[in-house]
Amino acid sequence: MKNILFIVLAFFAIVSNSQMLSTSGTNIINDNNEEVLLRGVGLGGWMLQEGYMMNSNGAADTQHEFKTKLIELIGETETQIFYDNWLENFITETDIDSIASFGYNSVRLAMHYNLFTLPIQDEPIEGENTWLTKGFEMVDELLDWCEANQIYLILDLHAAPGGQGYDQPISDYDPSLPSLWESDFNKSKTVALWAQLANRYKDEPWIGGYDLINEVNWNLGTYDLRNLYVDITNAIRAVDTNHILFIEGNWFANDFTGLTPPWDSNMVYSFHKYWTYNDTASIQWVLDMRNQYNIPLWCGESGENSNVWYTEAIKLFEDNNIGWSWWPYKRIETTVAPFSISSNPNYEAIINYWKGEAAPPSVSNAIQGLSQLTNDLLIQNTTYFKDVIDAQLRQPQDxxxxxxxxxxxxxxxxxxxxxxxxxxxxxxxxxxxxxxxxxxxxxxxxxxxxxxxxxxxxxxxxxxxxxxxxxxxxxxxxxxxxxxxxxxxxxxxxxxxxxxxxxxxxxxxxxxxxxxxxxxxxxxxxxxxxxxxxxxxxxxxxxxxxxxxxxxxxxxxxxxxxxxxxxxSTDPEPPFQPLGATVLENEKTIRLTLNHPLQDNQSILLEYFDVKINGESKTIESIQFDSLNSRVILIEMVDFLYHQQNITLDHIGGVFNSIFNDVLPQLVNFQVANNLPSRIYIPGKIEAEDFINQSGLQTENTSDSGGGLNVGWTDIGDFAEYQVYVGETGIYDLNLRTSAQSQQGILQFEIINNESTQSLGWFSIPITGGWQSWTTNTFETNLDKGVYTLKMTILQPGFNINWFEFIYSDENLSVNDFHINKDEMAKVFPNPVTEKFNVKVSKDNQIQEIMLFDVNGRTVHLNEIKINSNEAQLIIPEIDNGVYLLSIVTKDGNYFKRVLKTQY
Missing domain, CATH: 2.60.120.260 (Galactose-binding domain-like)
Known part of the structure; x- marks a missing residue:
């Protein structure tokens, strides 16, 4: 009676914690309507042996080749013993306990159909299906372990009857036999297998869903894959209306031609991701599909890369509410998986023999090597890579x-x-x-x-x-x-x-x-x-x-x-001396590090130090002892420091005492390590492709003078960022080298530092009549001395940009002393302006028209305009103080200048 009561209570405990998964809009949810983000591992290599996972690629790339060659070497009986041991030891309850304890909440089981049913060529009666117990029993046991750990089991048909792709190892495809796509019997067997699985597990809450066919890679008609998926769906739904269907595209899961829109209300689109950049652009196509069809996404397979790549990809997925399953969980001699299986000399002798690189091993040695290999499958005999697990589960969000x-x-x-x-x-x-x-x-x-x-x-x-x-x-x-x-x-x-x-x-x-x-x-x-x-x-x-x-x-x-x-050390203290000096990340402070801690409450004066830039003394703003480290003196400069500068430090000596009562000696030309990031110096020319970060833009070869690349394919919101060092505060001419075939563009420049973001203005890009028909337009802007991120943002698209250039302009010129170089294009003075101002262009140019606009683009009617060839004088009305845009039309091109109106 007590045993019966215990069983009943255990049953209800399991039921009460059961969390059947389903879809709701773009989310996967459980029975409590809570969102579930799947974090899992793929159990590849267990039911299906791919050559690269056996380290037999080049010798036996597919499972059927491996098995055939093994039979030839050691006979059928010993081969069967090897496979029995392999299936027994590769995944055990301890593996699933470990997977759950690490923090994964799901496993994806890569299934080979031949553990569940016979190949069509071995069926006693053509067109009928003989069901084998081995595969079903393995899934039953695995599900029990998953249920005990409350993690989901997703069934993945990795090798469908006949094989679903040209890539033979993935699905154990044998080109000498009809593939899945070349045989209606293989298709019907696939449908029937899913019907059997669905009927068996229809009420199991810890079955996370059915991944219908893995990584199809075959030349198919538009709806061939969809038609088979629909047949499988109908067979499943006839017995199981509960579980999620995971749908992969053609060509290694990522071509969804013919697979949209969804045909079932409890469906997830599953893509795979390997060896690509981990930016939003790399998954934008699936995000668009999710948004268009209101359906969840799952990355059913990814991996075989570095820990950095894992962290990047998983963070990308989770930031976009996409669950994932990582491949693989375990394989022979690897660093990319949580567990590595040791190889051994006797096993490697088999592989080398098959490759034609060695004589055949003795049968006894071969059997011993295979026996050792299957024993080393056990998790307690594998090598554990905790760095891989940390990269997948902690680092994406920490x-x-x-x-x-x-x-x-x-x-x-x-x-x-x-x-x-x-x-x-x-x-x-x-x-x-x-x-x-x-x-x-x-x-x-x-x-x-x-x-x-x-x-x-x-x-x-x-x-x-x-x-x-x-x-x-x-x-x-x-x-x-x-x-x-x-x-x-x-x-x-x-x-x-x-x-x-x-x-x-x-x-x-x-x-x-x-x-x-x-x-x-x-x-x-x-x-x-x-x-x-x-x-x-x-x-x-x-x-x-x-x-x-x-x-x-x-x-x-x-x-x-x-x-x-x-x-x-038991030696006497070493002499008091500096260990090094370096420029800190704020690009203004020099850190001098000493080998002794300093005594407290010592005075410090600016005169104690002299900082030289390229041999010239520069002004120090402040000097202080570091409150966090008694071995450090911080010297802050008035001006920002630049990555190409040679920086040295002098110290008068004899004024600082260490806790060991030693005195810091004089320093002369002590080298300061300058490892500042490279910045583009302004005034100067910036090639548009020299960004440190960008979104949405592309580069191409340009036919403009000087060659190189230009930036194009502009869309609204695209941007590029540049690290810059502005050498002087003042007014700058901004020359933009652009082309536009048929649409006028607008871009914005901003300068950004830790304290603020300042807009330099919106700049109009004229139509030039061709993507490689280039023109230079000149604008005017104000810049403050300092270090910044310069951000260029596309506000109205349809143009290319080759380069832009900032030329320093003296803001204090008068009419009498004003001279212009041909390269300086156009000048406006005085600026700021109260009532009158002047415009001048180069002598061989001619002013044709001048117009003034407010920040909203409205024309400001000028009281008087006097144009005399390359010079003009303008009188402006009583308008509000602020920034205005001056348009200067000349025979050589159009120029735009910012004018600052101030009080009379």
């Missing part, structure tokens, strides 16, 4: 870094154990993702392919001193890694830097909480890439607490970096 391992100082820190986080946060590496479908060429995000799936290149080693078996390799200038460390006691430490290199000249530098703790650490020829030695660095001061240690590469001399050991 742009911080967290410890990969616990690091304590004193102690050894292994360089491969840098923090978890994305590029630019936990580390910085030049190569970090593969965008080959956008760029047209493959780019490896890693040169070591070991230990982790981040951009940092990690290789293995056999060193036995201060080594975990891995080291950072293939280093490049300015790359760095962050390590969260616990420093037990403040004081000086000696360092053993474990490295290997066949050449001298390698340099690294250490920072704590982004403040220098070392000078450049020089590394020398150790005798080879694998010959690791200790580089000793003495008396580095560290402050106690939880800190961020940064290890940065300086220069382009490569070396392998294994570990850094921190040992408490």
């Amino acid at each position: 742009q911080t870094h967290i410890p990969y391992k616990n690091h304590t100082i004193p102690g050894v820190i292994y360089m491969s154990d840098f923090d978890l986080g994305t590029n630019g946060v936990a580390y910085s590496d030049i190569d970090y993702a593969n965008y080959s479908l956008s760029t047209g060429s493959f780019a490896a995000w890693n040169s070591g392919w070991n230990y982790r799936n981040d951009g940092v290149d990690i290789s293995s080693n056999s060193d036995t001193f201060n080594s975990n078996g891995y080291h950072v390799a293939y280093v490049q200038d300015q790359e760095w890694m962050n390590y969260t460390v616990n420093i037990e006691q403040s004081g000086f430490y000696h360092l053993n830097v474990r490295y290997a290199s066949p050449q001298s000249g390698g340099i690294l530098k250490l920072f704590l909480d982004d403040i220098d703790i070392s000078e450049n650490i020089n590394l020398y020829n150790s005798g080879g890439w694998s010959n690791f030695v200790n580089g000793v660095e003495e008396n580095i001061y560290l402050e106690a607490g939880t800190r961020i240690l940064k290890v940065q590469i300086i220069g382009n001399v490569e070396f392998n970096l294994s570990s850094i050991e921190f040992i408490s």
Whole structure:
């Protein structure tokens, strides 16, 4: 009776937590009408073995080839034992427990039809279906595990009867037999299989839905795929009206020709995404489809890339309310999945034999290799990549870094154990993702392919001193890694830097909480890439607490970096001296870092320091001790600093005392590291394609003088951003080099800094009669000295832009001393204006018409206009103070100037 009561209570507990999924508009919801964002993994490689996942590509690309060759090598009985063990061990209850514990809420099961029914050529009676129990029993057991963990199981027909695509490994397609599309028997078997599955699982709430056919890739008529989908839908709906249907397009899921509009009220469009840029433009086509048809989206498959790419893509999906399933969960010898299965020499001997690269292995060795492989499928025998899971589940919504391992100082820190986080946060590496479908060429995000799936290149080693078996390799200038460390006691430490290199000249530098703790650490020829030695660095001061240690590469001399050991120093304190100086990100402040902490309550005067730019002393605004770090002095300049400047620092010496009662000596021409971002200098010319960020615009080759590229394909709201340094405050001529075939355009320029956004004006783009018929129009604008993001926004489209140029204009010229160069086009003076002002163009030009407009585009009637060839004088009426636009029509072109009207 107690057992019966327990079963009943357990049943009701499961039912009460049951959350059947369905669609509501563009959302997937559960029974409680709560939105559900699917976050899942694909169980590829279990029911269907693709060659690349078996490391047998080039030897046995498809499952049927693999199995046939295996039978030839070890016989049918041992082959069946291998497959039984494979299916038994690849996914177990422990796998599903782990998947749920990580935070995933779904799994996508890649099914091979031949576990559920016979191939059509093996049916005893043509056109009938023999049902096999193996596949159904596997799904039953998997569903039990999912239900126990309250995660959804999505059934994916990955290999349909006959195979659904030319890409053979994906669906185990055999070109010698009729494909799904070449056989009505295969189609009817596919429909019947879905009817069987739907009838079996129609009332199961933890079945998330049915992914009808994976990645079709076949030349089909417009409605061929839709017709089969509709037949499957009708068969499913005859027995199951509850579950979601996930619909993939042709050509690897992404061609929905003929598949719109939806034909079922509980449907989701499923796309796949691999190796493309992770911007909104890359998924705009599916967003448009969702909005047009009011239907949810799901990225049913993505992956096989770097952690950076994973984080970017998943953030893109989740920011747009799109669920996802990542591929794969587990495969042989990989870094891209949460779990990697170890290969072994006996298994590799089989593959090498099939490739024709080795003699056939003995049957006993082959069986032993296969047995070892299937034993290593078990999750407890795999290699766990927590960095992959962190990149998928935490980093998309948390742009911080967290410890990969616990690091304590004193102690050894292994360089491969840098923090978890994305590029630019936990580390910085030049190569970090593969965008080959956008760029047209493959780019490896890693040169070591070991230990982790981040951009940092990690290789293995056999060193036995201060080594975990891995080291950072293939280093490049300015790359760095962050390590969260616990420093037990403040004081000086000696360092053993474990490295290997066949050449001298390698340099690294250490920072704590982004403040220098070392000078450049020089590394020398150790005798080879694998010959690791200790580089000793003495008396580095560290402050106690939880800190961020940064290890940065300086220069382009490569070396392998294994570990850094921190040992408490018992030596006398080293002499008081600077460790380095650098320009901070605000582009005005120089940070001077010292190797001793400073005493409190010391005076500090501007006269103590002299900052020179390219050898010339410049004005200091303020100097202060850093309240957050007693080893730092902050020197703020009056003017912004520029990335091309050579900056040095002088100090009188003898005025600052350290906590060890040592005095900071005199400094002469102490070099300041200037790693400021590159900015375009104004006054100057800016090529339109030299943006740092843009949306909606494209570039093309231009036939304009000078060649190069122009920016085009403009639409309303498109924009481009440029990093600029404005050298002087004043009035500037703005020359715009544009073309427009048949439509007048308008663009806006804004300058943006941390404090404000200022519009420079709206500028009209004239029709030139052709996309490569170029003209230069001149406007006038005011700029304040400083560093900015210059933003160009399209307000009215239909034009190309090649370049724009800011030319500094002296605002204090009078009529008598005014001279104009031919290149300066047109001048307005005085400006600001009270009543009268003058216009002058070059001597060989001629003014034809002048008009004044207010900010709303309305004409302001001038009291008097006197035009004399290339000069004119104008008298304006009593109008409101403010900015007006002056149109100057000449025989050489049109010019536009901003005029500021002030009080009489």
